[in-house]
Amino acid sequence: MGELTSGAKVAPLSRRQFVVTVVSAAGGLALGVMYPGVASALPLGIEPWSPEAVPADELSAWVVIDPDETITIRIPHSEMGQGAATALPQIVAEELEVDWARIKGEFASANRNVAQNTIYGDMNTVGSRGVATSWQRLQQAGASARQRLVTAAAQQWNVPVTDCTAANGAVTHRASGRTLTYGKLAAAAAKIMLDVEPAIKTLGNFKLIGQSVPRLDTPVKLDGSAKFGIDTRLPDMVYAAVQSCPVFGGKLVSVDESAIAGRRGIIRVVRMNDAVAVVADSYWRAEQALKLLKITWDGGAAATTDSAQYRQLYRDTLNGPMVEATEETTGDAEAALGRSAKVIEALYEAPHLAHAPMEPLNATVQLKADRLDVWIGTQSALNCLRLAATASGLKPEQVFIHNTYLGGGFGRRSRNDEMVHAINVAKAMGDRPVKLVWSREQDMRSDRYRPQAAVRMRASLTADGKIDAMDSRIAVGSIQRGTQGPQAAPNGLENQAIDSFDDIPYKIPNYRINLALKNTHVPVSFWRSVGGSQNCFFFESFIDELAFAAGKDPMQFRRSMMERRDFLGVLDTLAEKSNWSAPLPAGRGRGVAICENHGSIIGQVAEVTVDAAGNVRVDRIIAAVDCYQAVNPKIVESQIEGGIIYGLSAALYGHITIKDGAVVEGNFDSYKPVTLADAPKIEVYLSLTGGGKFAGVGECGLAPTAPAVTNAIFAATRKRVRELPLKNLKLSELAQL
Amino acid sequence: MVSLNVNGRQHSIDVEDDMPLLWALRDEIGLTGTKFGCGIAQCGACTVHVDGVAMRSCVIPASAVQGKAITTIEGLSTDAKHPVQQAWLAEDVPQCGYCQSGQIMAVSAFLKENPAPTDAQIDESITNICRCGTYVRIRRAIHRAAALMRG
Known part of the structure; x- marks a missing residue:
């Protein structure tokens, strides 16, 4: 592995070299960097958002080429750690035929997107869709720009376009050897319209796609200079701290301000329907004063609810009416179960979870009569702009979203409710900019949570030990209703609720899914890996139960029912890399889980140690992923690593408790994430089958983590974990099977 | 007045004795590289050096570290080459x-x-x-x- 070298030629890697490169680095053995010969592009800016003013000489909405040969690429999705700000420019640059070292990224303008007929698409950075939904558009943007540059050169030389070649940031006339750099051609190219769009490259022809070039956002994240939303500072700015009604759906009744009268720096108290804000000349002063206010809330009927009650509600819902997901039905599960001598049955449950991104939610707004500026880290710049327009009463074209770096998103930063708070406060503050910051407690207690769920599964086996029939009953909060309102999912079905139960790896001749969407007063939304976050635990744990009932090795059991090449590739990689068939000492166990999540096939093997007291230590996780094609393998690896840690935090510790209608957990002492000390060794392997698509990788990594771990616990102890998190269970009290 | 030596520079700020160092750095001095994550010394996003020792600035009153050398991420090195x-x-x-x-x-x-x-x-x-x-x-x-x- 060579160190980064500048200016060297980029050698295209063959598919075989590519896989080998990825695997060797993923094993954690290679300390060297793995981008042979590609000089780093220019670091992203401290303030990466669009300056809004459109340069007169831009080549297109996507590409600006300066006379000094610097090439700015506009990035249509947000950067929340998932690597979009590197991978997306990589895709454009692939087609542009430029020196990667000349590339500079900049987030696209949501305001311009509104003005120009959503030229940048929906800009949503959700659903692992950054690369997965934009790669064609971005390749085309790059190819189109390149072709216009070539055409400009051909016109200048008065030669046929087909006699000219673009490479390394310049166009050459092959016969004469004449060359013009892009910087000299850009102005002319900007005036050229193509009759026909050029074809885009496919796998096998990529030079930059598939290379683990260093992230463009790393330099500004090493010295404190990268601007997150919370770092916004504007002249004459005031600060606001906010407290929402602790009971979701409740209302503000009254605020007694007497306790903060005369306190230093306090500017005013702002009352909202379901929240109170204190505005001050510093955030700390605002937050201190907020804690002193005597606030009376009306929580309504929900103020008597608690987690035990809701747990019972979801269990009871399993016995009530359900809707069959008929698209997933095969054969006749009920009949097959009815004639089976032995039916295996299990109830599984999962709690609400908070997102808890490292940067608490915040927004800075400056509201004027005819213009609204918002500095925020949002996963959905376009939706955020529209919401800002609605909340402020301005027109969308009067709103400017300055999308900062996001201090974590995980689905939470797609709602932008914190911005609505900030706009409400700004309405009371004249032209003064307002920075509104949620405390960690406000962030955790006013989240939109991963839905709570209960699932009952029943199955029977064939004589040769495969699954003959499986019938699942799922009771879960509806994310569509949680985010769009009760009219959503009108037929009682939604994809998120059955994720991991659909698109299953196994051939099961008699299969049925029944669903009951059940929402409570606790608001639910998208949480990293969405339905897969709980459903893969349910489904893949139960598959393990069936393997045990069949008397089969869990890996072999799964493989015997699998047909698809992508699933098989992932499973076989896991078997090999985990050394699956090698025995482990007593007290240790290996567990496997696999699923499709956000278009990628992801499988993991966990190795755990369980001590005599029942304490679990996750020693190692081996992951294999098939995202078909990868733009930047190293970023794919880091996304899988991160997904595993996020999933492990949930499996070991994650639980949101409702008491008196409100969330109990408020901070990282009660909602504990995994830290270095309990982070396992992780190895990630890419098992890519190609096939002309790039599937998402931002979320899939966490889906199989919980079941891989609990299946490993079973292997070590013969104790079956059917609810999460592990911290709430005493393994010693579980029955040994 | 609280007098702080941050990254080798002296700052006099007119704040309460109990304002945490984190907020003095971020809102009063304008060094936003030090981050707010939890406010209860759980997450470490606010870690700075006080006389070379790592401390979580969200729970240290600024007034308590007067006369000490405070280093933030901005002052760890001049060229990000630490x-x-x-x-x-x-x-x-x-x-x-x-x-x-x-x-x-x-x-x-x-x-x-x-x-x-x-x-x-x-x-x-x-x-x-x-x-x-x-x-x-x-x-x-x-x-x-x-x-x-x-x-």
């Missing part, structure tokens, strides 16, 4: 990056005391939270930085 920063760059550690100022400050203080740390020592001492889950890379980068610092 060995820990170099190692973080080489391993491409950050994802969202929000916790990384605190991680880098915690690790740089730790390595001064533990120039050749074992994994167990790292586990015991580096307790900062990263929700993106960059721990695999953080651990590799700590060992790389230690090697760089040993020369």
Whole structure:
């Protein structure tokens, strides 16, 4: 592995070299960097958002080429750690035929997107869709720009376009050897319209796609200079701290301000329907004063609810009416179960979870009569702009979203409710900019949570030990209703609720899914890996139960029912890399889980140690992923690593408790994430089958983590974990099977 | 008035005695590289050096560290070339990056005391939270930085 070298030629890697490169680095053995010969592009800016003013000489909405040969690429999705700000420019640059070292990224303008007929698409950075939904558009943007540059050169030389070649940031006339750099051609190219769009490259022809070039956002994240939303500072700015009604759906009744009268720096108290804000000349002063206010809330009927009650509600819902997901039905599960001598049955449950991104939610707004500026880290710049327009009463074209770096998103930063708070406060503050910051407690207690769920599964086996029939009953909060309102999912079905139960790896001749969407007063939304976050635990744990009932090795059991090449590739990689068939000492166990999540096939093997007291230590996780094609393998690896840690935090510790209608957990002492000390060794392997698509990788990594771990616990102890998190269970009290 | 020496510069700020150092740095002095994550010294995003020792600035009153040398991420090096920063760059550690100022400050203080740390020592001492889950890379980068610092 060579160190980064500048200016060297980029050698295209063959598919075989590519896989080998990825695997060797993923094993954690290679300390060297793995981008042979590609000089780093220019670091992203401290303030990466669009300056809004459109340069007169831009080549297109996507590409600006300066006379000094610097090439700015506009990035249509947000950067929340998932690597979009590197991978997306990589895709454009692939087609542009430029020196990667000349590339500079900049987030696209949501305001311009509104003005120009959503030229940048929906800009949503959700659903692992950054690369997965934009790669064609971005390749085309790059190819189109390149072709216009070539055409400009051909016109200048008065030669046929087909006699000219673009490479390394310049166009050459092959016969004469004449060359013009892009910087000299850009102005002319900007005036050229193509009759026909050029074809885009496919796998096998990529030079930059598939290379683990260093992230463009790393330099500004090493010295404190990268601007997150919370770092916004504007002249004459005031600060606001906010407290929402602790009971979701409740209302503000009254605020007694007497306790903060005369306190230093306090500017005013702002009352909202379901929240109170204190505005001050510093955030700390605002937050201190907020804690002193005597606030009376009306929580309504929900103020008597608690987690035990809701747990019972979801269990009871399993016995009530359900809707069959008929698209997933095969054969006749009920009949097959009815004639089976032995039916295996299990109830599984999962709690609400908070997102808890490292940067608490915040927004800075400056509201004027005819213009609204918002500095925020949002996963959905376009939706955020529209919401800002609605909340402020301005027109969308009067709103400017300055999308900062996001201090974590995980689905939470797609709602932008914190911005609505900030706009409400700004309405009371004249032209003064307002920075509104949620405390960690406000962030955790006013989240939109991963839905709570209960699932009952029943199955029977064939004589040769495969699954003959499986019938699942799922009771879960509806994310569509949680985010769009009760009219959503009108037929009682939604994809998120059955994720991991659909698109299953196994051939099961008699299969049925029944669903009951059940929402409570606790608001639910998208949480990293969405339905897969709980459903893969349910489904893949139960598959393990069936393997045990069949008397089969869990890996072999799964493989015997699998047909698809992508699933098989992932499973076989896991078997090999985990050394699956090698025995482990007593007290240790290996567990496997696999699923499709956000278009990628992801499988993991966990190795755990369980001590005599029942304490679990996750020693190692081996992951294999098939995202078909990868733009930047190293970023794919880091996304899988991160997904595993996020999933492990949930499996070991994650639980949101409702008491008196409100969330109990408020901070990282009660909602504990995994830290270095309990982070396992992780190895990630890419098992890519190609096939002309790039599937998402931002979320899939966490889906199989919980079941891989609990299946490993079973292997070590013969104790079956059917609810999460592990911290709430005493393994010693579980029955040994 | 509270008088603070931050990154070698003296600042006099008119704040209450109990204002945490974190907010004095961020809102009064304008150094926003030090991050707010929890406010209760759980996550470490606010880690700074006080006389070379890593401390969580969200629970230290600014007035309590007068006369001490405070170093923030902005002052760790003049060119982002501190060995820990170099190692973080080489391993491409950050994802969202929000916790990384605190991680880098915690690790740089730790390595001064533990120039050749074992994994167990790292586990015991580096307790900062990263929700993106960059721990695999953080651990590799700590060992790389230690090697760089040993020369």
